Amino acid sequence: MEIIQKEENGIVSIAIKGRLDADSSMEAEKVVKNALGGEAKRLLFNLGELDYLSSAGLRVLLGAAKEMRRRDGKIVLCALNEFVKEIFEVSGFQSLIPIADSVESGIEIVS
Amino acid sequence: MENKNSAAESILLVDDNPTNLQVLFQTLEGVGCKLLIAKNGEIALTIAGKALPDLILLDIMMPDIDGYEVCRRLKSNPATSDIPVIFLSALGDTEDKVKGFHLGAVDYITKPFQPNEVIARVNTHLTIHRLKREVESQKDQLEHELKVVSEVQRKLLPKQLPIIDGFKLGAHYETSRYAGGDYYDIIELPDNCWGFLIADAEGHSAPAAVLMAMTCALFRSYPGSAADPAEVLHYLNEHLCKVADPSFMTALYAHYDAKTQTMRIARAGHPLPMVFRNSDQRAIELPCPGVYPLGIEPYEIEIPVTEAKLEPGDRFLVYTDGLTERFDMEENTYGEERLLKPLATDSTSDPQGVVAAIMADVEQFAGKRHADDDQALLLGIVQP
Numbered sequence: 001m002e003i004i005q006k007e008e009n010g011i012v013s014i015a016i017k018g019r020l021d022a023d024s025s026m027e028a029e030k031v032v033k034n035a036l037g038g039e040a041k042r043l044l045f046n047l048g049e050l051d052y053l054s055s056a057g058l059r060v061l062l063g064a065a066k067e068m069r070r071r072d073g074k075i076v077l078c079a080l081n082e083f084v085k086e087i088f089e090v091s092g093f094q095s096l097i098p099i100a101d102s103v104e105s106g107i108e109i110v111s
Numbered sequence: 112m113e114n115k116n117s118a119a120e121s122i123l124l125v126d127d128n129p130t131n132l133q134v135l136f137q138t139l140e141g142v143g144c145k146l147l148i149a150k151n152g153e154i155a156l157t158i159a160g161k162a163l164p165d166l167i168l169l170d171i172m173m174p175d176i177d178g179y180e181v182c183r184r185l186k187s188n189p190a191t192s193d194i195p196v197i198f199l200s201a202l203g204d205t206e207d208k209v210k211g212f213h214l215g216a217v218d219y220i221t222k223p224f225q226p227n228e229v230i231a232r233v234n235t236h237l238t239i240h241r242l243k244r245e246v247e248s249q250k251d252q253l254e255h256e257l258k259v260v261s262e263v264q265r266k267l268l269p270k271q272l273p274i275i276d277g278f279k280l281g282a283h284y285e286t287s288r289y290a291g292g293d294y295y296d297i298i299e300l301p302d303n304c305w306g307f308l309i310a311d312a313e314g315h316s317a318p319a320a321v322l323m324a325m326t327c328a329l330f331r332s333y334p335g336s337a338a339d340p341a342e343v344l345h346y347l348n349e350h351l352c353k354v355a356d357p358s359f360m361t362a363l364y365a366h367y368d369a370k371t372q373t374m375r376i377a378r379a380g381h382p383l384p385m386v387f388r389n390s391d392q393r394a395i396e397l398p399c400p401g402v403y404p405l406g407i408e409p410y411e412i413e414i415p416v417t418e419a420k421l422e423p424g425d426r427f428l429v430y431t432d433g434l435t436e437r438f439d440m441e442e443n444t445y446g447e448e449r450l451l452k453p454l455a456t457d458s459t460s461d462p463q464g465v466v467a468a469i470m471a472d473v474e475q476f477a478g479k480r481h482a483d484d485d486q487a488l489l490l491g492i493v494q495p
Contacts (some may be wrong), residue, residue: 019442022314022483052444054436054484055313061141062407063357091361091380092403095412 003031011110013044014104017049020057028060036064041073042110046103048079053087060102065097115236116143121162123147123182125155126170126199131222135168137200138226142235152176156184156362163242166233167217167457171200171207179214184214193243194234199224257289260320264290267327275305276369281462281490283470291485292319292360293431298337302367306337310362310405311381311431312355315485322360322406326351340364340377341414347406348379355406362405363429372421372493377414380404382432382447387455389424395457396447403427423495426465428454433484436440437473440480447474454490462490 001025002017012035038099068075088094100106122144126132149155171178185191196216198211208219272280292312312322335342343364361380378401387394400415437445453472
């Protein structure tokens with residue numbers, strides 16, 4: 001797993017590549033926690049290069065969504081591949097966290 | 112370094128030269144451990160095997176069995192392999208030192224030695240050895256506790272599968288570590304109806320086991336109507352929301368009416384059930400809309416309930432994702448597509464036989480790769 005984090009125009013964007021599973025979820029959780037350390041209220045996950053997502057990975061994203069809700073912020077997951085999208089649909093998470101087809105439309109959602 | 116050595120600890124000194132042995136003995140008299148001595152390799156091995164010292168100072172150049180060979184034999188014997196060995200020799204070449212380390216020595220002191228240096232190194236290695244033992248004993252203790260949790264947990268699963276009129280059951284349950292987060296249960300309801308629950312706490316080991324046990328307690332004490340699958344999930348969710356955060360639990364509840372062979376299913380984040388239809392000999396994932404997992408937040412929408420009528424010979428499978436997300440050596444997952452095959456091909460009407468065929472297929476796929484997650488499955492076959 002590889003995580004790249006940046007901040008642009010008030011949007012914290014986190015790109016997760018590779019596999020987000022039980023092994024890598026701890027590291028991802030740390031990065032997300034750090035990224036939200038400030039007052040960030042707009043959070044965008046770019047999952048365009050995420051190949052695999054396990055339930056431990058879902059927990060990380062859920063944790064971020066709960067935190068954003070707590071601080072009255074916005075969150076979006078962008079560019080999910082078919083496999084990851086299916087996990088979201090079957091697990092019912094799409095009703096908890098907004099999903100966007102592309103990073104561009106994701107930016108619109110959180111702006 | 113603070114000297115925490117105790118008289119219960121011992122150091123074995125090995126040298127064929129009596130004068131050297133005496134100097135070494137005098138040097139280490141003050142470290143606070145019992146000192147044992149051996150004047151050749153043979154005796155050293157005998158004493159090491161019996162007394163199991165905490166540290167061995169070993170001369171290299173000795174007649175018959177030299178220090179290298181003594182070290183090799185100590186390391187190949189499981190009883191003595193953990194004892195740290197420090198080589199002590201006039202040989203000062205890098206090559207000799209490297210050879211010593213390759214054989215498993217922890218340190219190397221060149222003769223003639225400085226007494227203070229020997230004492231300092233001995234104290235360091237005694238401390239390391241002591242800490243290592245402490246960590247190991249704590250690890251054993253933790254493992255023991257998890258084993259106890261796992262034994263308790265097994266008792267929460269149905270001791271035996273019930274006999275249902277015209278619907279035979281089979282099941283499989285295994286945890287990736289001692290304790291796990293998977294759970295299945297079957298309750299008998301009035302009027303020849305049955306309630307099936309399968310659930311999977313996110314994560315594994317102790318925290319997941321606690322959620323699993325809690326779900327079991329909630330399910331068995333559920334005061335409402337188990338004939339209403341949506342109501343069952345609402346109830347479990349309401350209570351799990353108070354304790355699950357930041358984790359969650361996927362679950363599927365199915366109400367089965369054995370008189371009409373009808374399943375009514377509600378699903379919370381759990382994998383879709385699979386059905387093998389005897390009429391066209393095909394297995395499919397049963398489309399079954401659901402809600403997000405239990406323990407996250409109350410459901411503000413109505414939980415959908417899907418009805419499925421089963422026919423003689425039909426098979427109904429519910430499982431946890433540890434099965435479909437089982438990896439092989441190349442990091443491929445077993446997947447739903449693959450699972451449909453053994454569900455469909457095995458021709459027996461004995462559910463435990465089909466379960467065995469499924470597990471054999473999963474194991475064959477995974478090869479040498481061990482399970483990372485807990486795996487549970489529950490299968491019913493409508494008898495012809």
